[in-house]
Amino acid sequence: MNSEKTIAILGSGNIGLSLAKGLVKAGIYQPEQITLTRRNIAALAELGNAGYQITSDNLQAVKGANIIVLAVLPQQLKKLLDEIKEAINPAKHLLISIITGVACIDIRQHLDMDVQVVRSMPNTAIAIGQSMTCIASDNASVVNLSIVKELFDTVGVTIQINEELMTSATALCACGIAFFLRSIRAASQGGTEIGFHAHDALKMAAQTAKGAADLLLQLASHPEQEIDKVTSPKGCTIAGLNEMEHNGFSSAMIKGIKMSADIAAVLYKRD
Numbered sequence: 656m657n658s659e660k661t662i663a664i665l666g667s668g669n670i671g672l673s674l675a676k677g678l679v680k681a682g683i684y685q686p687e688q689i690t691l692t693r694r695n696i697a698a699l700a701e702l703g704n705a706g707y708q709i710t711s712d713n714l715q716a717v718k719g720a721n722i723i724v725l726a727v728l729p730q731q732l733k734k735l736l737d738e739i740k741e742a743i744n745p746a747k748h749l750l751i752s753i754i755t756g757v758a759c760i761d762i763r764q765h766l767d768m769d770v771q772v773v774r775s776m777p778n779t780a781i782a783i784g785q786s787m788t789c790i791a792s793d794n795a796s797v798v799n800l801s802i803v804k805e806l807f808d809t810v811g812v813t814i815q816i817n818e819e820l821m822t823s824a825t826a827l828c829a830c831g832i833a834f835f836l837r838s839i840r841a842a843s844q845g846g847t848e849i850g851f852h853a854h855d856a857l858k859m860a861a862q863t864a865k866g867a868a869d870l871l872l873q874l875a876s877h878p879e880q881e882i883d884k885v886t887s888p889k890g891c892t893i894a895g896l897n898e899m900e901h902n903g904f905s906s907a908m909i910k911g912i913k914m915s916a917d918i919a920a921v922l923y924k925r926d
Protein backbone atom coordinates (compact mmCIF):
# COMPACT_ATOMS: atom_id res chain seq x y z
CA MET A 656 0.00 0.00 0.00
CA ASN A 657 1.14 3.53 -0.78
CA SER A 658 0.94 5.25 2.61
CA GLU A 659 2.44 8.62 1.64
CA LYS A 660 0.48 9.45 -1.48
CA THR A 661 -3.15 10.38 -1.68
CA ILE A 662 -4.98 10.48 -4.94
CA ALA A 663 -8.01 12.45 -6.09
CA ILE A 664 -9.99 11.35 -9.13
CA LEU A 665 -11.90 14.34 -10.45
CA GLY A 666 -14.73 12.98 -12.57
CA SER A 667 -15.62 9.57 -11.20
CA GLY A 668 -17.55 8.12 -14.10
CA ASN A 669 -16.83 4.95 -16.04
CA ILE A 670 -13.07 5.20 -16.38
CA GLY A 671 -12.43 7.13 -13.16
CA LEU A 672 -14.18 4.45 -11.12
CA SER A 673 -12.50 1.65 -13.07
CA LEU A 674 -9.15 3.19 -12.14
CA ALA A 675 -10.09 3.56 -8.47
CA LYS A 676 -11.30 -0.04 -8.23
CA GLY A 677 -8.21 -1.31 -10.02
CA LEU A 678 -5.84 0.51 -7.66
CA VAL A 679 -7.64 -0.86 -4.63
CA LYS A 680 -7.80 -4.36 -6.10
CA ALA A 681 -4.04 -4.19 -6.73
CA GLY A 682 -3.47 -3.18 -3.08
CA ILE A 683 -1.74 0.09 -4.07
CA TYR A 684 -4.23 2.29 -2.28
CA GLN A 685 -6.83 1.73 0.40
CA PRO A 686 -10.25 3.19 -0.46
CA GLU A 687 -9.71 5.79 2.30
CA GLN A 688 -6.72 7.20 0.37
CA ILE A 689 -8.74 7.82 -2.76
CA THR A 690 -11.02 10.83 -3.11
CA LEU A 691 -13.67 10.51 -5.78
CA THR A 692 -15.55 13.52 -7.09
CA ARG A 693 -18.51 14.10 -9.31
CA ARG A 694 -21.35 16.65 -9.26
CA ASN A 695 -24.07 14.05 -8.71
CA ILE A 696 -22.59 12.79 -5.46
CA ALA A 697 -25.56 10.48 -4.80
CA ALA A 698 -24.30 8.23 -7.59
CA LEU A 699 -21.16 7.57 -5.52
CA ALA A 700 -22.98 6.53 -2.32
CA GLU A 701 -22.03 2.87 -2.67
CA LEU A 702 -18.36 3.82 -3.03
CA GLY A 703 -18.67 6.01 0.07
CA ASN A 704 -19.99 3.01 2.00
CA ALA A 705 -16.99 1.03 0.76
CA GLY A 706 -14.61 3.54 2.39
CA TYR A 707 -13.71 5.90 -0.46
CA GLN A 708 -13.76 9.64 0.24
CA ILE A 709 -16.56 11.01 -1.88
CA THR A 710 -17.33 14.66 -2.51
CA SER A 711 -18.59 17.10 -5.10
CA ASP A 712 -16.04 19.67 -3.89
CA ASN A 713 -13.15 19.46 -6.38
CA LEU A 714 -11.23 22.22 -4.61
CA GLN A 715 -11.15 20.30 -1.33
CA ALA A 716 -10.23 17.13 -3.15
CA VAL A 717 -7.23 18.84 -4.76
CA LYS A 718 -6.08 20.33 -1.46
CA GLY A 719 -6.05 16.90 0.15
CA ALA A 720 -4.15 14.97 -2.51
CA ASN A 721 -0.71 14.77 -4.14
CA ILE A 722 -1.81 13.11 -7.33
CA ILE A 723 -4.76 14.60 -9.21
CA VAL A 724 -6.39 12.52 -11.91
CA LEU A 725 -8.49 14.47 -14.41
CA ALA A 726 -11.19 12.12 -15.71
CA VAL A 727 -14.07 14.29 -16.93
CA LEU A 728 -15.25 14.47 -20.53
CA PRO A 729 -13.19 16.72 -22.84
CA GLN A 730 -16.02 19.26 -23.00
CA GLN A 731 -16.17 19.41 -19.18
CA LEU A 732 -12.47 20.06 -18.63
CA LYS A 733 -12.19 23.85 -18.89
CA LYS A 734 -14.86 24.40 -16.24
CA LEU A 735 -13.16 21.89 -13.95
CA LEU A 736 -9.76 23.53 -14.39
CA ASP A 737 -11.26 26.94 -13.62
CA GLU A 738 -12.71 25.45 -10.45
CA ILE A 739 -9.48 23.89 -9.14
CA LYS A 740 -6.91 26.37 -10.38
CA GLU A 741 -6.47 28.23 -7.08
CA ALA A 742 -5.70 25.01 -5.18
CA ILE A 743 -3.07 23.66 -7.55
CA ASN A 744 0.47 23.90 -6.29
CA PRO A 745 3.08 22.94 -8.93
CA ALA A 746 5.54 22.04 -6.16
CA LYS A 747 3.11 19.57 -4.61
CA HIS A 748 0.79 18.30 -7.30
CA LEU A 749 1.24 15.92 -10.17
CA LEU A 750 -1.61 16.03 -12.68
CA ILE A 751 -2.55 12.89 -14.57
CA SER A 752 -4.97 13.49 -17.42
CA ILE A 753 -6.97 10.61 -18.79
CA ILE A 754 -8.92 12.95 -21.03
CA THR A 755 -9.08 12.22 -24.73
CA GLY A 756 -7.59 14.71 -27.17
CA VAL A 757 -6.24 17.20 -24.62
CA ALA A 758 -2.52 17.88 -24.76
CA CYS A 759 -0.43 18.47 -21.64
CA ILE A 760 0.25 21.99 -22.87
CA ASP A 761 -3.51 22.67 -23.28
CA ILE A 762 -3.91 22.01 -19.56
CA ARG A 763 -0.96 24.17 -18.52
CA GLN A 764 -2.08 26.98 -20.81
CA HIS A 765 -5.60 26.94 -19.40
CA LEU A 766 -4.27 26.92 -15.84
CA ASP A 767 -1.57 29.46 -16.78
CA MET A 768 0.75 27.46 -14.55
CA ASP A 769 3.89 25.37 -15.02
CA VAL A 770 2.57 22.27 -13.31
CA GLN A 771 3.77 18.80 -14.34
CA VAL A 772 1.20 16.92 -16.42
CA VAL A 773 1.27 13.31 -17.53
CA ARG A 774 -1.29 12.00 -19.99
CA SER A 775 -2.44 8.48 -19.41
CA MET A 776 -4.71 6.46 -21.66
CA PRO A 777 -5.97 3.28 -19.99
CA ASN A 778 -8.95 1.17 -20.92
CA THR A 779 -11.78 -0.15 -18.77
CA ALA A 780 -9.98 -3.46 -18.14
CA ILE A 781 -8.06 -1.39 -15.60
CA ALA A 782 -10.78 -2.41 -13.13
CA ILE A 783 -9.44 -6.00 -13.23
CA GLY A 784 -5.74 -5.19 -13.62
CA GLN A 785 -5.71 -5.88 -17.37
CA SER A 786 -5.47 -2.42 -18.91
CA MET A 787 -3.26 -1.52 -21.84
CA THR A 788 -2.19 1.95 -20.73
CA CYS A 789 -0.17 4.43 -22.76
CA ILE A 790 1.52 7.35 -20.99
CA ALA A 791 3.17 10.49 -22.32
CA SER A 792 4.30 13.86 -21.09
CA ASP A 793 6.02 16.95 -22.44
CA ASN A 794 7.29 18.27 -19.10
CA ALA A 795 7.16 15.68 -16.33
CA SER A 796 10.36 14.74 -14.55
CA VAL A 797 11.79 11.26 -14.95
CA VAL A 798 10.79 10.63 -11.34
CA ASN A 799 7.17 11.65 -11.89
CA LEU A 800 6.94 9.69 -15.12
CA SER A 801 8.14 6.62 -13.33
CA ILE A 802 5.66 7.23 -10.50
CA VAL A 803 2.85 7.26 -13.06
CA LYS A 804 4.23 4.23 -14.89
CA GLU A 805 4.53 2.28 -11.64
CA LEU A 806 0.98 3.27 -10.72
CA PHE A 807 -0.48 2.01 -13.99
CA ASP A 808 1.84 -1.03 -14.12
CA THR A 809 -0.06 -2.32 -11.10
CA VAL A 810 -3.30 -2.36 -13.08
CA GLY A 811 -2.13 -3.72 -16.42
CA VAL A 812 0.60 -3.21 -18.98
CA THR A 813 2.04 0.27 -19.53
CA ILE A 814 4.08 1.77 -22.32
CA GLN A 815 5.48 5.26 -22.68
CA ILE A 816 4.87 6.84 -26.08
CA ASN A 817 5.38 10.20 -27.77
CA GLU A 818 2.56 12.56 -26.93
CA GLU A 819 1.74 13.05 -30.61
CA LEU A 820 0.63 9.40 -30.73
CA MET A 821 -1.79 9.73 -27.83
CA THR A 822 -4.96 10.00 -29.95
CA SER A 823 -3.86 6.95 -31.92
CA ALA A 824 -3.34 5.09 -28.63
CA THR A 825 -6.82 6.16 -27.59
CA ALA A 826 -8.35 4.61 -30.70
CA LEU A 827 -6.34 1.39 -30.62
CA CYS A 828 -6.47 0.63 -26.90
CA ALA A 829 -9.10 2.68 -25.05
CA CYS A 830 -11.75 2.47 -27.80
CA GLY A 831 -10.24 -0.84 -28.88
CA ILE A 832 -11.59 -2.76 -25.95
CA ALA A 833 -15.10 -2.01 -27.22
CA PHE A 834 -14.16 -3.26 -30.69
CA PHE A 835 -12.97 -6.59 -29.30
CA LEU A 836 -16.00 -6.86 -27.03
CA ARG A 837 -18.27 -6.34 -30.05
CA SER A 838 -16.31 -9.01 -31.94
CA ILE A 839 -16.86 -11.47 -29.09
CA ARG A 840 -20.54 -10.59 -28.94
CA ALA A 841 -20.86 -11.12 -32.69
CA ALA A 842 -19.11 -14.49 -32.41
CA SER A 843 -21.51 -15.51 -29.64
CA GLN A 844 -24.47 -14.51 -31.82
CA GLY A 845 -23.08 -16.77 -34.54
CA GLY A 846 -22.72 -19.51 -31.95
CA THR A 847 -26.33 -19.17 -30.91
CA GLU A 848 -27.47 -19.39 -34.52
CA ILE A 849 -25.63 -22.71 -34.89
CA GLY A 850 -27.03 -24.29 -31.75
CA PHE A 851 -25.74 -22.97 -28.43
CA HIS A 852 -27.70 -21.22 -25.70
CA ALA A 853 -26.69 -17.55 -25.51
CA HIS A 854 -24.84 -17.77 -22.16
CA ASP A 855 -22.84 -20.82 -23.30
CA ALA A 856 -22.07 -19.23 -26.66
CA LEU A 857 -20.78 -16.06 -24.95
CA LYS A 858 -18.56 -17.99 -22.56
CA MET A 859 -17.17 -20.10 -25.41
CA ALA A 860 -16.52 -17.04 -27.58
CA ALA A 861 -14.88 -15.08 -24.75
CA GLN A 862 -12.55 -17.93 -23.75
CA THR A 863 -11.65 -18.49 -27.41
CA ALA A 864 -10.77 -14.80 -27.78
CA LYS A 865 -8.70 -14.95 -24.57
CA GLY A 866 -6.82 -17.97 -25.92
CA ALA A 867 -6.13 -16.17 -29.19
CA ALA A 868 -4.75 -13.10 -27.37
CA ASP A 869 -2.64 -15.26 -25.06
CA LEU A 870 -1.16 -17.18 -28.01
CA LEU A 871 0.19 -13.87 -29.31
CA LEU A 872 1.26 -12.49 -25.93
CA GLN A 873 2.78 -15.64 -24.45
CA LEU A 874 4.41 -17.03 -27.59
CA ALA A 875 5.22 -13.62 -29.10
CA SER A 876 4.04 -15.00 -32.41
CA HIS A 877 2.29 -13.30 -35.33
CA PRO A 878 -1.50 -13.68 -35.84
CA GLU A 879 -1.05 -15.07 -39.37
CA GLN A 880 1.41 -17.67 -38.08
CA GLU A 881 -1.22 -18.87 -35.58
CA ILE A 882 -4.02 -18.66 -38.19
CA ASP A 883 -2.03 -20.86 -40.56
CA LYS A 884 -2.01 -23.56 -37.88
CA VAL A 885 -5.83 -23.51 -37.70
CA THR A 886 -6.67 -23.46 -41.40
CA SER A 887 -6.63 -27.06 -42.65
CA PRO A 888 -6.49 -27.34 -46.46
CA LYS A 889 -9.98 -27.26 -47.97
CA GLY A 890 -11.18 -26.98 -44.38
CA CYS A 891 -13.94 -25.10 -42.62
CA THR A 892 -11.74 -22.41 -40.98
CA ILE A 893 -10.39 -20.98 -44.22
CA ALA A 894 -13.90 -21.10 -45.66
CA GLY A 895 -15.26 -19.06 -42.74
CA LEU A 896 -12.31 -16.69 -42.66
CA ASN A 897 -12.47 -15.96 -46.39
CA GLU A 898 -16.21 -15.39 -46.15
CA MET A 899 -15.58 -12.83 -43.42
CA GLU A 900 -12.87 -11.10 -45.46
CA HIS A 901 -15.13 -11.00 -48.55
CA ASN A 902 -17.53 -9.12 -46.27
CA GLY A 903 -14.89 -6.62 -45.16
CA PHE A 904 -13.88 -7.94 -41.70
CA SER A 905 -10.31 -6.56 -41.56
CA SER A 906 -11.27 -3.50 -43.52
CA ALA A 907 -14.11 -2.67 -41.12
CA MET A 908 -11.78 -2.93 -38.11
CA ILE A 909 -9.09 -0.77 -39.74
CA LYS A 910 -11.62 1.86 -40.86
CA GLY A 911 -13.24 1.92 -37.40
CA ILE A 912 -9.91 2.46 -35.65
CA LYS A 913 -9.03 5.24 -38.08
CA MET A 914 -12.43 6.88 -37.55
CA SER A 915 -12.00 6.73 -33.75
CA ALA A 916 -8.54 8.30 -34.02
CA ASP A 917 -9.89 11.10 -36.23
CA ILE A 918 -12.68 11.86 -33.74
CA ALA A 919 -10.37 11.56 -30.70
CA ALA A 920 -8.17 14.26 -32.23
CA VAL A 921 -10.97 16.82 -32.40
CA LEU A 922 -13.09 16.02 -29.32
CA TYR A 923 -11.61 18.78 -27.16
CA LYS A 924 -11.42 21.43 -29.85
CA ARG A 925 -14.93 21.03 -31.22
CA ASP A 926 -16.69 22.04 -27.95
Ligand SMILES: NC(=O)C1=CN([C@@H]2O[C@H](COP(=O)(O)OP(=O)(O)OC[C@H]3O[C@@H](n4cnc5c(N)ncnc54)[C@H](OP(=O)(O)O)[C@@H]3O)[C@@H](O)[C@H]2O)C=CC1
Nearest residue numbers: 666667668669670693694695726727728729731754755829
Ligand atom coordinates in the same frame (compact mmCIF):
# COMPACT_ATOMS: atom_id res chain seq x y z
N1 LIG B 1 -14.61 5.31 -20.77
C1 LIG B 1 -13.40 4.89 -21.16
O1 LIG B 1 -13.19 3.70 -21.43
C2 LIG B 1 -12.28 5.85 -21.30
C3 LIG B 1 -12.47 7.20 -21.19
N2 LIG B 1 -11.42 8.07 -21.29
C4 LIG B 1 -11.62 9.50 -21.10
O2 LIG B 1 -11.99 9.66 -19.75
C5 LIG B 1 -12.88 10.74 -19.60
C6 LIG B 1 -14.14 10.29 -18.90
O3 LIG B 1 -14.80 9.35 -19.72
P1 LIG B 1 -15.95 8.42 -19.13
O4 LIG B 1 -15.52 7.91 -17.80
O5 LIG B 1 -16.30 7.48 -20.20
O6 LIG B 1 -17.12 9.50 -18.96
P2 LIG B 1 -18.23 9.58 -17.83
O7 LIG B 1 -19.25 10.55 -18.33
O8 LIG B 1 -18.64 8.21 -17.41
O9 LIG B 1 -17.44 10.23 -16.61
C7 LIG B 1 -17.22 11.60 -16.45
C8 LIG B 1 -17.58 11.93 -15.04
O10 LIG B 1 -17.21 13.25 -14.76
C9 LIG B 1 -18.14 13.79 -13.85
N3 LIG B 1 -18.03 15.24 -13.92
C10 LIG B 1 -18.39 16.08 -14.90
N4 LIG B 1 -18.10 17.35 -14.59
C11 LIG B 1 -17.51 17.30 -13.36
C12 LIG B 1 -16.97 18.28 -12.49
N5 LIG B 1 -16.98 19.59 -12.79
N6 LIG B 1 -16.44 17.88 -11.32
C13 LIG B 1 -16.42 16.56 -10.99
N7 LIG B 1 -16.93 15.59 -11.76
C14 LIG B 1 -17.46 15.97 -12.94
C15 LIG B 1 -19.46 13.22 -14.30
O11 LIG B 1 -20.40 13.08 -13.23
P3 LIG B 1 -21.42 14.26 -12.84
O12 LIG B 1 -22.20 14.60 -14.08
O13 LIG B 1 -22.21 13.68 -11.73
O14 LIG B 1 -20.55 15.38 -12.40
C16 LIG B 1 -19.07 11.82 -14.76
O15 LIG B 1 -19.26 10.87 -13.74
C17 LIG B 1 -13.12 11.28 -21.00
O16 LIG B 1 -12.33 12.39 -21.21
C18 LIG B 1 -12.72 10.14 -21.91
O17 LIG B 1 -12.24 10.61 -23.12
C19 LIG B 1 -10.14 7.61 -21.49
C20 LIG B 1 -9.89 6.29 -21.59
C21 LIG B 1 -10.94 5.28 -21.56
Ligand SMILES: O=C(O)[C@@H]1CCC=N1
Nearest residue numbers: 755825826829830922
Ligand atom coordinates in the same frame (compact mmCIF):
# COMPACT_ATOMS: atom_id res chain seq x y z
O1 LIG C 1 -15.50 7.00 -26.33
C1 LIG C 1 -14.74 7.85 -25.84
O2 LIG C 1 -14.74 9.01 -26.28
C2 LIG C 1 -13.83 7.47 -24.70
C3 LIG C 1 -12.39 7.71 -25.05
C4 LIG C 1 -11.78 6.36 -25.15
C5 LIG C 1 -12.78 5.45 -24.67
N1 LIG C 1 -13.91 6.08 -24.40
